[in-house]
Amino acid sequence: MNKNLLVAAAWVFLLSGVNFATGQLDQVQIERSGQSYSLAGEIVVEAQDGGVLFLSDDSRLWLIQPEEIKSKSDTKNEFKPLDADALAKATLKDLPDGFQVYKTKHFVICYNTSKAYAKWVGSIYERLYRGFRAYWTGKRKWKIAEPKGPLPIILFANKEQYARYVKRELNQEVGSMIAYYHLLTNRVAMYDLTGFDKPTEKQIKQFLRAPNSLRMIATVVHEGTHQLVFNTGIQVRLADTPLWVNEGMAMYFETPDVGSTSGWRKIGVVNRPRLQQFRANLSVRKYFPLKDFIADDVIFRSSKTATDAYAQAWALNYYLFKKKSKNYVKYLQHLSKKQPLRVDGKEKRVEEFKKFFGDDLSKFEREFLRYMRGVR
Ligand SMILES: [Zn+2]
Incomplete structure (x- = not known):
């Protein structure tokens, strides 16, 4: 699953597609729905009518209408993504009170479930990261890029809280969607799937032994794969990549692994x-x-x-x-x-x-x- 392709589709005709992305820091002040935003990052595309596709330093993409722009300036400084602490701070701003941060080498995980669960997700994602990298750079000899900055993950303690976030971000009911990657925010959001309230390590293990946990873990890996694909330069966010490539690849990587105690180990086994x-x-x-x-x-x-x-x-x-x-x-x-x-x-x-x-x-x-x- 991959959200917000449709929103972007409406924009395709508005932006004439002058490509900028100079690597230089730009600053934009915008006003949207009565709120002001001060964005630092880089202009990716600028349209003839003044509309802008902007990448902010928290790795979020903004489709900005000309009338939303209050001021715009370029600097001579180099554009740098936020480091893990700053990204955590920026992400927490969009979340209710009570969230904590767990950092791994490549991910910033904001969670209000147990630390044990955040750790488990972090370990799956780090393992995916290593496997994913090795997969491309090894036999396939594709030197994929490192993500420019840490990657944001949000873990909700339960489905109700997650559903509220989904409603706000996607303006839709959550239905059976247990996790998703958002093309604009660059975040993977999901909820604690164990069914326990702030599970201990032991309870997570118990969950992993249940047969229906496999499909759920596959989804967690699937959404993480989308995020990696877009942050290592294999695909470009908001580019017209065929969905059979985008989704098929995520499913190729998601294959759950019954034999593994953590629920996922291998890439490319039969799904x-x-x-x-x-x-x-x-x-x-x-x-x-x-x-x-x-x-x-x-x-x-x-x-x-x-x-x-x-x-x-x-x-x-x-x-x-x-x-x-x-x-x-x-x-x-x-x-x-x-x-x-x-x-x-x-x-x-x-x-x-x-x-x-x-x-x-x-x-x-x-x-x-x-x-x-x-x-x-
Ligand atoms: Zn998908």
Whole structure:
């Protein structure tokens, strides 16, 4: 899951796309819904009408309308993201009282559940971070970037508090969403899944032994993967990356691991629930023909087709990572150069896919399906 793509889509037509991002510190004063904000960071894109896409030093993206801007100035100083303490302070400002901070090497975790739970999430995310890095820089020889600053994570003690935050940030009901990555704030938010009130280490272990905890841990890893993908330069926030790539990759990394005491260990093992769903769909002809699938995100956005689209995106990523790894990495590197707030359109997507995987889509599709039927 990946929030706020739709909000950004509305902006695409407003910003003409002059790309700035000079690495120089800019300061902007804005007024929004009666509140003033003093932002330090860098202008990423500036539109002809004066609207701005701004990256503030807490790694948040702001889509700013011209009429919201009260003043704007550039400095000769270098733009630097906030350090962990300053990021914690900035994040706490948006949270109710009673939150504490747990820092790991790469993450700043603001929590009001137990420290034991924050530690557990921190250890999963640090392990994901190491695995993720090694995955790209090792055999795939892609020297992905380090995140520019620490990455913000928010842990709520229970679903009710989290639901209130979701309502405020996304203006929607929480439903069954247990965690999400927000493209604009760059935060992963979630709630304590154990069902215990401020769980001890022992209670967390107890939770990890329950069979339904696996799906939940997969979601925690999934959202963390989205955050890493966007903060290591593999994908660009608000760029027109196909959702089958974005979501399929997160599902490729999320695979829960029954054998691990912490709930997650490995990248790229078969994602059983997704495989089962994909196979079931194949047998009842709920399969999306490849050309449509790669051309358009619409099936991911409709609640009627989303689950099926996700399963197929996992399958396609699994195939590409396992069988076409070299070309897939090249294709991903191509996507990583896309600019924010530009839309490619369906034809261009198909064209780019062919460029990396061959003109004969039918042949590709036959091989893909044959391979996936044989996955055990
Ligand atoms: Zn996702």
